[in-house]
Amino acid sequence: MDPDLYGISQQQTEYWDETLNVYLRIKGRVPFGDLYTIEDNVLSCIVPASSQAAKLNRQNRIIIKKFSFSKIFGPHTTQDELFDVTVREKVLDFINGANGSLLTYGVSGAGKTYTMIGTPGDPGIIPRALNYIFRTVCINPNSRPCCKPMPNGKIEILSRSKQEVELQVRQGIFKDQSTSAELLKHERTFLSMQNTLKVTPVGVVDFFPPIFEVWVSFVEIYNENIFDLLEVNSNRGQQRTKLQIGTSHRNTYIKGVKHIFVTTGLEAYQILQFGLHNISYASTNLNMHSSRAHCIFSIKLVSGNNCEEYNVSNFNFCDLAGSERMKKTLNEGDRAKESSKINTSLSVLGRCIRSVREMQKNNSDICSAPFRDSKLTQLLQQALQGKENICMIVNMSPSPETFDENQQALIFSTIAQEVVVKEPKANPSQLQGAFRTFRQSLTNGLCENDFSGDELKEARNDIARLTLEMSEMKQNFEIILDQETSHLRKNYNIILNIKTEQLAEAQQEIERLKKSNNYLEKTRSELHWKLNKLEEQQETIVLSDSEQEDEENSSFSTRKEDKVGDIEEQHLLQVKLLEDKIKRLEAIIREKESEADDRRLHDEENRKRLDELNCTNSELRDEIRKLELTLHDAVRDYYELEEQEKSLRIAFNDLTARNCVLEDKNILLMQELDEYRNRCLLQQQELDDLKNSNTEDIIN
Numbered sequence: 217m218d219p220d221l222y223g224i225s226q227q228q229t230e231y232w233d234e235t236l237n238v239y240l241r242i243k244g245r246v247p248f249g250d251l252y253t254i255e256d257n258v259l260s261c262i263v264p265a266s267s268q269a270a271k272l273n274r275q276n277r278i279i280i281k282k283f284s285f286s287k288i289f290g291p292h293t294t295q296d297e298l299f300d301v302t303v304r305e306k307v308l309d310f311i312n313g314a315n316g317s318l319l320t321y322g323v324s325g326a327g328k329t330y331t332m333i334g335t336p337g338d339p340g341i342i343p344r345a346l347n348y349i350f351r352t353v354c355i356n357p358n359s360r361p362c363c364k365p366m367p368n369g370k371i372e373i374l375s376r377s378k379q380e381v382e383l384q385v386r387q388g389i390f391k392d393q394s395t396s397a398e399l400l401k402h403e404r405t406f407l408s409m410q411n412t413l414k415v416t417p418v419g420v421v422d423f424f425p426p427i428f429e430v431w432v433s434f435v436e437i438y439n440e441n442i443f444d445l446l447e448v449n450s451n452r453g454q455q456r457t458k459l460q461i462g463t464s465h466r467n468t469y470i471k472g473v474k475h476i477f478v479t480t481g482l483e484a485y486q487i488l489q490f491g492l493h494n495i496s497y498a499s500t501n502l503n504m505h506s507s508r509a510h511c512i513f514s515i516k517l518v519s520g521n522n523c524e525e526y527n528v529s530n531f532n533f534c535d536l537a538g539s540e541r542m543k544k545t546l547n548e549g550d551r552a553k554e555s556s557k558i559n560t561s562l563s564v565l566g567r568c569i570r571s572v573r574e575m576q577k578n579n580s581d582i583c584s585a586p587f588r589d590s591k592l593t594q595l596l597q598q599a600l601q602g603k604e605n606i607c608m609i610v611n612m613s614p615s616p617e618t619f620d621e622n623q624q625a626l627i628f629s630t631i632a633q634e635v636v637v638k639e640p641k642a643n644p645s646q647l648q649g650a651f652r653t654f655r656q657s658l659t660n661g662l663c664e665n666d667f668s669g670d671e672l673k674e675a676r677n678d679i680a681r682l683t684l685e686m687s688e689m690k691q692n693f694e695i696i697l698d699q700e701t702s703h704l705r706k707n708y709n710i711i712l713n714i715k716t717e718q719l720a721e722a723q724q725e726i727e728r729l730k731k732s733n734n735y736l737e738k739t740r741s742e743l744h745w746k747l748n749k750l751e752e753q754q755e756t757i758v759l760s761d762s763e764q765e766d767e768e769n770s771s772f773s774t775r776k777e778d779k780v781g782d783i784e785e786q787h788l789l790q791v792k793l794l795e796d797k798i799k800r801l802e803a804i805i806r807e808k809e810s811e812a813d814d815r816r817l818h819d820e821e822n823r824k825r826l827d828e829l830n831c832t833n834s835e836l837r838d839e840i841r842k843l844e845l846t847l848h849d850a851v852r853d854y855y856e857l858e859e860q861e862k863s864l865r866i867a868f869n870d871l872t873a874r875n876c877v878l879e880d881k882n883i884l885l886m887q888e889l890d891e892y893r894n895r896c897l898l899q900q901q902e903l904d905d906l907k908n909s910n911t912e913d914i915i916n
């Protein structure tokens with residue numbers, strides 16, 4: 217097996233920032249199989265050949281993807297362990313006055329609701345948090361609501377009558393719980409949970425002020441509409457009221473959402489169950505289902521010394537809708553609409569997190585994150601900008617059927633981690649560094665004549681790995697880029713179409729008003745003309761009257777004068793009315809024209825923004841092209857060096873062979889030399905012998 221590495225390297229886990237922790241929880245009671253392994257909070261996934269990721273990769277090799285987390289909770293993790301590690305501290309911070317949010321994210325059926333709510337026998341995070349809060353703060357169960365949190369972050373001091381109203385609202389919810397048996401069931405569940413939890417330590421708060429009030433709310437975002445799950449709807453089956461988002465003093469809030477005053481964990485738990493009952497009701501009668509909506513259970517805590525010195529903290533528990541793909545679930549009609557809304561809001565969530573990451577990286581204060589593109593991100597804006605305690609639990613079922621969907625969720629989690637991870641993934645400088653090391657090892661190897669091949673193999677593996685990472689990065693990047701561009705283009709076209717239609721309508725209106733203005737002008741001049749005529753007639757009548765003064769009696773002439781006066785007055789009134797109408801129409805025309813100008817200006821701005829984005833996109837594409845060129849150059853260098861290595865090897869072998877031949881020749885010459893030397897010695901001996909015999913002959 218030749219594993220390819222993907223994802224965040226192990227050492228990056230050292231760079232976790234405390235503000236955004238991302239945890240992975242693996243669903244229990246599902247065969248773990250051999251696709252996944254966990255080591256040191258890193259999840260390794262062997263991409264099966266049938267998966268979408270393997271098909272995209274089009275490489276005939278086994279791919280292993282790695283994802284690191286703040287902590288991975290295996291299939292045997294208990295609800296208690298999970299609560300302890302992920303939320304307990306954040307809830308304590310909340311009691312001490314800090315805002316917080318917890319999000320569960322993952323494919324449908326992966327265990328988000330199980331994690332958040334749990335089961336009666338095994339409560340999840342919210343019931344545990346409620347139990348923890350009320351054990352820590354000790355509120356008198358008979359206390360009355362005095363300080364109601366308001367949208368602008370302030371509180372409203374409730375009069376006696378308003379307190380009564382708040383208590384009745386709470387009572388209404390309890391009365392509405394379909395059967396008392398259900399209430400009893402929740403009570404038993406909560407009490408048995410309290411029994412099991414009473415051995416765990418309570419939190420330590422910084423102070424115990426005289427005012428401590430807890431208010432809860434529960435909403436769902438379904439098809440980008442917000443509904444109050446605590447709405448007491450006596451006539452069920454009616455259309456539910458859609459709630460709107462408002463802002464006040466930079467606080468985003470839901471207009472008209474119910475906040476219920478609670479004094480015990482049990483009351484809060486019963487209200488939570490009431491809301492959950494509303495979700496399940498919707499699934500049976502109105503073809504909705506909990507997992508098709510994002511659900512947010514919020515707890516608000518008002519604490520203070522008096523009505524002047526107080527603090528309001530808020531904690532959101534967000535159970536996000538399942539992130540499955542439409543194709544896989546073969547969704548149609550309403551289901552397809554739901555899925556597309558869910559996917560849009562989740563993709564907006566991803567884009568917001570990326571933008572925030574960019575802002576953090578650039579140390580910028582200007583945040584261009586599209587928070588307003590979905591209700592979910594609008595409501596979580598403060599938390600997503602890192603201004604509040606926020607953490608995320610990614611739920612995953614290890615079954616092979618949901619492998620591709622899980623990958624989407626895991627990739628999303630790495631994006632979320634980017635908000636705080638300070639080291640980027642493998643980048644060009646690392647790539648160049650690897651090549652430098654490789655080149656150095658190759659040169660050393662050549663100098664020392666030591667070709668063990670290990671370094672070469674390692675460097676080759678490095679290149680293959682980096683090439684793969686690079687292509688994966690490029691692929692991911694291009695997918696994101698294309699998605700964003702098409703999304704922007706789609707939005708822009710929709711806005712442009714709407715604006716063009718509005719402009720055409722406004723122009724038609726202006727034309728119509730102009731026509732009516734002309735008509736009125738004409739009528740006015742006709743009336744003026746008639747008035748003049750009447751005045752002339754009056755003069756004539758007056759003249760003839762004076763001529764006939766003697767002949768006609770005075771009462772007749774007075775009547776005539778009155779009549780003329782009346783006609784004149786009526787005409788003047790008509791003219792006045794018409795003039796007023798013309799003035800009003802002129803004002804409307806001016807207004808419409810200025811609106812049209814504003815729209816034109818707005819369109820121009822949108823066009824500029826799109827141009828800028830296109831520019832950024834093309835810059836990013838250029839960057840990719842440059843990286844590709846660098847990679848290409850590096851690969852070419854590598855092949856050149858390999859060629860050099862080969863020719864040097866050949867030259868070296870050649871020299872070695874020649875050396876061997878020369879050494880052979882040398883040995884032969886040495887042998888010849890030795891033979892020659894021996895022959896010389898023999899001749900010398902013979903010569904000496906001859907000399908000796910000659911000397912003896914001479915003496916004799």
Ligand SMILES: Nc1ncnc2c1ncn2[C@@H]1O[C@H](COP(=O)(O)OP(=O)(O)OP(=O)(O)O)[C@@H](O)[C@H]1O
Pocket residue numbers: 242243244245291322323324325326327328329330331335506507508535536537538611
């Ligand atoms: N860790 C776990 N251990 C045991 N059972 C689990 C675990 N996680 C989930 N389940 C079970 O799996 C089923 C599906 O879980 P759940 O409804 O929480 O999934 P979800 O789709 O993520 O939630 P929803 O879509 O309703 O928000 C439930 O019956 C639940 O009890």
